[in-house]
Amino acid sequence: MTGFPEFMCRKENLIPADQQNTPDIEGCYYTAADGSQMAFRTYKADRVSKEHTHDYDEYMIVTQGEYLVTIDGAEHLLRAGDELFIPKGTLQGGRVKKGTRSIHAFGGQRVSPYHTKEYTADMKDSVTAFLAAVFAENGKVFDINGRHSIYKDIEGSFELFICTLEHSEIVGTAALKRLSDRDCELKTMYVSRRCQGRGLGLSLARRIIDEAKERGFERMYLDSMSRHTRAISLYKGLGFCETERYNDNDMADVFMVLDLKGATS
Numbered sequence: 001m002t003g004f005p006e007f008m009c010r011k012e013n014l015i016p017a018d019q020q021n022t023p024d025i026e027g028c029y030y031t032a033a034d035g036s037q038m039a040f041r042t043y044k045a046d047r048v049s050k051e052h053t054h055d056y057d058e059y060m061i062v063t064q065g066e067y068l069v070t071i072d073g074a075e076h077l078l079r080a081g082d083e084l085f086i087p088k089g090t091l092q093g094g095r096v097k098k099g100t101r102s103i104h105a106f107g108g109q110r111v112s113p114y115h116t117k118e119y120t121a122d123m124k125d126s127v128t129a130f131l132a133a134v135f136a137e138n139g140k141v142f143d144i145n146g147r148h149s150i151y152k153d154i155e156g157s158f159e160l161f162i163c164t165l166e167h168s169e170i171v172g173t174a175a176l177k178r179l180s181d182r183d184c185e186l187k188t189m190y191v192s193r194r195c196q197g198r199g200l201g202l203s204l205a206r207r208i209i210d211e212a213k214e215r216g217f218e219r220m221y222l223d224s225m226s227r228h229t230r231a232i233s234l235y236k237g238l239g240f241c242e243t244e245r246y247n248d249n250d251m252a253d254v255f256m257v258l259d260l261k262g263a264t265s
Contacts, residue, residue, distance in 0.1 A: 002064070004028075004040050004101065012167050015039065016115040022049040022096065029111045037111060039104045043096045051093035056108030058086040065100025069093075078102075114171070114200060116207060119154055119161035123170075127154065127163065130170040134190045158187065160211050164200050171195045174204035176211055184217040189231065201234055209238065213260050220260055223252035232256075 008028060015027035027041040036056075043065070051070075060069075061083040069076045069084060070093045076084055086092055088107065096102075104110075119127065128144060131151065135142040142148055150157045157177070164172035172195065175188040186208055191201045212220050222240065224231055232254060240256040247255075 002099075003042060008040055015111050018115060019111055021052050022047050031109070031111075031113075035109055037106045037109060039106070039110060041102050041104070043098060043100045043102075045098045047096050049092075049094045049096065051091055053089055053091055054086075054106065054108070054110065056088045056106055056110075058088075058092075058107070058110075059105040060084050060086070061103050063101045063103060066097045067100055067102055068095045113166050114164050114195075114198075116162055116164050116203070119163060121155065123163065124154065126170050127151070127161075127173065130163075130173065130192075131188075131190065134192060137193045159184065159215065160208065161188070162204065162207060164191070164204060166195065172200045172204055174208050176208050176215075178217075179221065181216075182218045184212050184215075184220050186220055186222040189222075196230075201231070202238075205234065205238055209258070209260070218260055220258040221246050222256050223247060223249050224254045224256070225251065226253050228254075 009026070010028070013028040013030065015029050020027060022041075022043070024045060025041055025043050025047060027039055029037050029039045031037050060067075060078075062078040062080055064080050067078045069078060069086075071084075071086060072091050078084060117123075128142075128151065131148070132142040132144075144151060154161050154175075158175045159178050160176040162174055163170045172191040173188045174186065174190075177185040177187045179185050186205065189201060189205065191204075209220065220240075221243070222235065223246075224235070226232070235256055238258065239262075240258045243255050243257040245255050246257075
């Protein structure tokens with residue numbers, strides 16, 4: 001065989017590129033009932049794996065080609081049929097040759113099913129459907145032709161709009177809106193109810209805060225409802241403080257501001 005069977009490498013199981021320690025490789029993963037994972041990788045070119053550690057054990061076997069693994073400075077040359085156990089906490093890296101294939105088993109979660117993507121026009125229907133669903137979860141109605149018409153033109157309404165996806169399904173959103181040259185607003189912070197409690201909202205908020213700093217904004221505002229206690233606790237943990245009303249949103253009763261010059265996300 002010169003490649004893994006097609007059923008092992010379906011698009012739903014692809015490892016996001018931003019979660020790979022080796023660039024430009026094809027990888028798929030599977031998650032077991034206990035949270036441990038297996039990954040199947042094909043290297044399309046000679047590549048270097050940057051040094052890294054895991055807080056769980058790893059087992060690997062090369063099925064084709066050649067992989068030079070470095071463990072705590074010692075080199076281990078693996079060819080087809082060779083296997084290696086890497087204890088948790090071990091500093092590892094290496095070099096791999098084009099055409100190599102390898103199988104890895106991890107004693108913990110190596111790959112997250114979630115990844116973040118900036119909004120593009122082809123995502124419009126998916127975002128609209130997500131917002132309608134998450135509004136319904138919160139007992140509200142998403143009115144795209146009324147008070148929520150801003151979402152008809154996402155690219156023109158926001159400085160940045162990002163989505164968290166679980167495989168190919170949107171499960172979270174957050175947006176950055178310009179208020180003035182100095183001030184901006186955190187908008188559209190939503191996470192599907194079934195995915196809450198997994199740190200997705202925190203990651204989204206941090207990404208928007210970091211982007212706002214890079215774009216030169218000095219203050220970030222947001223509005224919310226007092227009944228959303230978990231969200232307000234998250235915002236306070238990020239450094240937001242309550243402030244006076246700054247908009248005409250009649251649904252909101254909590255208004256907060258973050259000093260971006262002193263914030264550490």
